[in-house]
Amino acid sequence: xxxxxxxxxxxxxxxxxxxxxxxxxxxxxxxxxxxxxxxxxxxxxxxxxxxxxxxxxxxxxxxxxxxxxxxxxxxxxxxxxxxxxxxxxxxxxxxxxxxxxxxxxxxxxxxxxxxxxxxxxxxxxxxxxxxxxxxxxxxxxxxxxxxxxxxxxxxxxxxxxxxxxxxxxxxxxxxxxxxxxxxxxxxxxxxxxxxxxxxxxxxxxxxxxxxxxxxxxxxxxxxxxxxxxxxxxxxxxxxxxxxxxxxxxxxxxxxxxxxxxxxxxxxxxxxxxxxxxxxxxxxxxxxxxxxxxxxxxxxxxxxxxxxxxxxxxxxxxxxxxxxxxxxxxxxxxxxxxxxxxxxxxxxxxxxxxxxxxxxxxxxxxxxxxxxxxxxxxxxxxxxxxxxxxxxxxxxxxxxxx
Amino acid sequence: xxxxxxxxxxxxxxxxxxxxxxxxxxxxxxxxxxxxxxxxxxxxxxxxxxxxxxxxxxxxxxxxxxxxxxxxxxxxxxxxxxxxxxxxxxxxxxxxxxxxxxxxxxxxxxxxxxxxxxxxxxxxxxxxxxxxxxxxxxxxxxxxxxxxxxxxxxxxxxxxxxxxxxxxxxxxxxxxxxxxxxxxxxxxxxxxxxxxxxxxxxxxxxxxxxxxxxxxxxxxxxxxxxxxxxxxxxxxxxxxxxxxxxxxxxxxxxxxxxxxxxxxxxxxxxxxxxxxxxxxxxxxxxxxxxxxxxxxxxxxxxxxxxxxxxxxxxxxxxxxxxxxxxxxxxxxxxxxxxxxxxxxxxxxxxxxxxxxxxxxxxxxxxxxxxxxxxxxxxxxxxxxxxxxxxxxxxxxxxxxx
Numbered sequence: 083x084x085x086x087x088x089x090x091x092x093x094x095x096x097x098x099x100x101x102x103x104x105x106x107x108x109x110x111x112x113x114x115x116x117x118x119x120x121x122x123x124x125x126x127x128x129x130x131x132x133x134x135x136x137x138x139x140x141x142x143x144x145x146x147x148x149x150x151x152x153x154x155x156x157x158x159x160x161x162x163x164x165x166x167x168x169x170x171x172x173x174x175x176x177x178x179x180x181x182x183x184x185x186x187x188x189x190x191x192x193x194x195x196x197x198x199x200x201x202x203x204x205x206x207x208x209x210x211x212x213x214x215x216x217x218x219x220x221x222x223x224x225x226x227x228x229x230x231x232x233x234x235x236x237x238x239x240x241x242x243x244x245x246x247x248x249x250x251x252x253x254x255x256x257x258x259x260x261x262x263x264x265x266x267x268x269x270x271x272x273x274x275x276x277x278x279x280x281x282x283x284x285x286x287x288x289x290x291x292x293x294x295x296x297x298x299x300x301x302x303x304x305x306x307x308x309x310x311x312x313x314x315x316x317x318x319x320x321x322x323x324x325x326x327x328x329x330x331x332x333x334x335x336x337x338x339x340x341x342x343x344x345x346x347x348x349x350x351x352x353x354x355x356x357x358x359x360x361x362x363x364x365x366x367x368x369x370x371x372x373x374x375x376x377x378x379x380x381x382x383x384x385x386x387x388x389x390x391x392x393x394x395x396x397x398x399x400x401x402x403x404x405x406x407x408x409x410x411x412x413x414x415x416x417x418x419x420x421x422x423x424x425x426x427x428x429x430x431x432x433x434x435x436x437x438x439x440x441x442x443x444x445x446x447x448x449x450x451x452x453x454x455x456x457x458x459x460x461x462x463x464x465x466x467x468x469x470x471x472x473x474x475x476x477x478x479x480x481x482x483x
Numbered sequence: 484x485x486x487x488x489x490x491x492x493x494x495x496x497x498x499x500x501x502x503x504x505x506x507x508x509x510x511x512x513x514x515x516x517x518x519x520x521x522x523x524x525x526x527x528x529x530x531x532x533x534x535x536x537x538x539x540x541x542x543x544x545x546x547x548x549x550x551x552x553x554x555x556x557x558x559x560x561x562x563x564x565x566x567x568x569x570x571x572x573x574x575x576x577x578x579x580x581x582x583x584x585x586x587x588x589x590x591x592x593x594x595x596x597x598x599x600x601x602x603x604x605x606x607x608x609x610x611x612x613x614x615x616x617x618x619x620x621x622x623x624x625x626x627x628x629x630x631x632x633x634x635x636x637x638x639x640x641x642x643x644x645x646x647x648x649x650x651x652x653x654x655x656x657x658x659x660x661x662x663x664x665x666x667x668x669x670x671x672x673x674x675x676x677x678x679x680x681x682x683x684x685x686x687x688x689x690x691x692x693x694x695x696x697x698x699x700x701x702x703x704x705x706x707x708x709x710x711x712x713x714x715x716x717x718x719x720x721x722x723x724x725x726x727x728x729x730x731x732x733x734x735x736x737x738x739x740x741x742x743x744x745x746x747x748x749x750x751x752x753x754x755x756x757x758x759x760x761x762x763x764x765x766x767x768x769x770x771x772x773x774x775x776x777x778x779x780x781x782x783x784x785x786x787x788x789x790x791x792x793x794x795x796x797x798x799x800x801x802x803x804x805x806x807x808x809x810x811x812x813x814x815x816x817x818x819x820x821x822x823x824x825x826x827x828x829x830x831x832x833x834x835x836x837x838x839x840x841x842x843x844x845x846x847x848x849x850x851x852x853x854x855x856x857x858x859x860x861x862x863x864x865x866x867x868x869x870x871x872x873x874x875x876x877x878x879x880x881x882x883x884x
Contacts (some may be wrong), residue, residue, distance in 0.1 A: 098536070098539040101540055102540065132559065136497040136562070136563065136566055139502055139503065139563055139570065140566040140567060140569055140570040141568045142569075142570075143565075143566035143570075144566075144569055146576070147562045147565045147566050147569065147577060148562070148566075150558060150561065150562040150577050150579075151559060151563065153558065153559040154562075155558075157552070157554065157558065158533065158536070158552060161549070161551040161552035161555075162536060162537065162552065165537055165544035165549075165552075166540045166541060166543075168541055168544060168545055168548065169543075169544075174552050176548060178551075179629070179630075181627075202626065227579070228581075386724050401713070
């Protein structure tokens with residue numbers, strides 16, 4: 083008997099019919115002789131509807147109250163899914179994040195899971211129940227409801243799989259696996275059967291929109307076998323694990339991420355600890371920084387440029403404004419009409435010239451590069467958003483994936 | 484500095500504008516130098532919408548999952564009200580039922596409050612916060628979310644006022660007080676300035692639709708001073724307390740309640756313990772019985788007739804069906820086209836002939852009485868629902884209230 087954690091996103095439970103569809107997949111898994119824990123997001127537009135309700139009243143509501151509000155979304159979806167499973171005749175119980183033992187830090191709106199006390203989930207499994215758990219939410223040490231921020235439900239699922247020692251964690255989504263590029267942009271993109279955590283991590287953080295990087299990081303850390311599958315079609319998905327068997331491909335995929343804003347701090351006084359001051363201040367406000375470039379400026383100053391998600395742009399500018407007393411700089415500029423286009427692949431470490439080939443593809447297509455960032459297994463470029471789809475296509479073609 | 488518990492029902496917070504209106508009343512109360520705890524119901528149609536969502540999926544969902552679903556309704560309203568208060572600039576925190584320490588028994592859908600652990604609410608008050616609490620909900624000893632059933636939010640408010648030792652509990656509703664009859668039926672009905680718990684209890688349980696009897700019972704038990712007020716208009720309401728100063732009125736009000744179903748068990752074997760068997764079985768399923776009549780039948784048998792709310796009719800018939808093994812009876816009949824019309828008033832105990840006068844009014848109007856039940860301060864009659872409004876008017880006129 084295997085213990086399987088299945089995660090269904092908001093679009094998979096968006097209406098009664100889809101909830102019924104998920105219910106029957108869950109019950110099938112159970113009837114195949116498995117113990118099943120299901121992590122669910124809020125239904126389709128629920129979260130957006132709740133945010134709109136909040137904005138009608140207060141566009142600057144505290145994150146603490148926003149979390150209270152949003153947590154209701156998953157409470158609704160877990161109850162409805164449990165009811166659909168009851169209807170089929172299987173034993174089931176739904177649990178909120180706190181009932182399922184999710185303990186987080188006290189950062190409302192973007193909490194991290196500190197630990198999961200699995201007693202309740204385990205005891206419900208022992209009672210032969212299918213256990214439905216609200217994703218995206220937990221409880222801090224002051225007994226306040228918190229939410230996990232973007233990709234929260236994936237993270238909930240993987241963390242729960244790790245805590246329970248589950249045999250695998252299946253992430254159901256509206257695509258049927260991980261592709262070498264977005265099939266809507268690249269018609270000749272291919273589905274990958276397997277991919278390593280590291281590759282997936284780069285793809286996820288680069289906007290492949292299938293799995294959030296937090297969940298992949300956690301899967302890697304606790305060696306949770308992940309499967310990305312389609313909620314709608316019963317076809318094999320993509321397996322994410324430590325080592326893959328597929329033949330070495332130079333690059334594994336091309337991605338683009340339009341949710342990016344670039345901030346540049348120009349003419350910073352060149353003293354030690356500058357970068358620390360900037361980025362620790364941003365971290366204090368829960369702002370995740372992605373690409374960072376530091377360059378020597380003019381007259382003994384330096385420039386620091388970095389990217390954040392668009393949502394964090396305003397807050398980032400405020401934080402920098404407040405740093406004016408402790409930091410000397412000329413000006414702060416920002417742009418949010420950019421896209422990050424990247425190539426990912428474990429193969430590239432041993433193949434010099436990969437980055438050059440990518441830049442050549444962009445040059446051939448007359449696409450200007452604003453910023454470059456590289457890691458062991460990826461190369462990212464920041465370009466104008468208007469060129470993003472074309473960039474993905476020309477790079478995908480250039481590497482002949 | 485007084486500690487005031489204010490309760491706002493679903494219609495009082497039905498949309499953004501009303502939520503803002505409630506927020507400013509709450510902040511005014513605080514700024515007048517009081518500590519304020521606010522108990523809120525789910526917004527307007529939220530509960531109905533959630534029930535509809537459930538019915539699309541499973542019309543026979545477990546009450547446990549129904550409670551999980553419905554509890555989301557108040558989570559939304561407490562968060563929104565807290566945001567509206569934040570907007571005004573006051574310190575505020577919202578708490579779910581379980582966060583506010585509501586511990587209930589394990590009867591989903593109709594739970595009773597066992598106790599309230601007020602530490603959290605008290606500590607938030609000590610931090611100068613306005614505390615917004617989700618009505619209608621609590622947590623059972625197995626850590627399952629429960630709801631309190633009909634009138635639950637009123638009960639939450641009164642119980643919390645009692646547990647906190649509040650100076651008073653204000654119930655805001657869409658009427659501006661307690662009337663001698665429903666003003667929509669009797670245009671010459673009068674608003675009462677004061678009323679005793681016992682009178683209110685009879686009025687509440689008889690369908691006056693202002694306060695639920697559970698909340699009034701609890702107010703009487705813990706001597707909580709209640710005030711029924713309008714959410715929309717700033718006019719004095721009705722005060723509910725132990726002894727009132729107003730001159731003795733023969734009867735205090737006329738009410739009708741259309742949510743009534745009558746069940747009759749005909750030809751019961753006349754052995755001791757029959758009534759116990761019937762009503763303990765119903766109690767086990769959480770079915771509240773209202774009027775009870777036991778009469779001698781034919782051939783050494785007896786008949787028991789009683790009323791329940793319409794919602795409980797089907798369940799009641801099932802329970803009686805299951806009693807067939809332990810109970811001998813000829814048949815069970817039922818009707819749900821009835822209305823309970825009643826007069827209430829502490830004055831009637833010392834005034835013989837009050838009941839007769841009521842029956843005369845009904846006789847004059849050619850209204851047939853199906854069942855009669857009396858207590859120290861009320862007389863109830865069961866009549867055809869089609870006659871209910873007329874009955875209220877003729878009785879109100881007859882007593883010249």
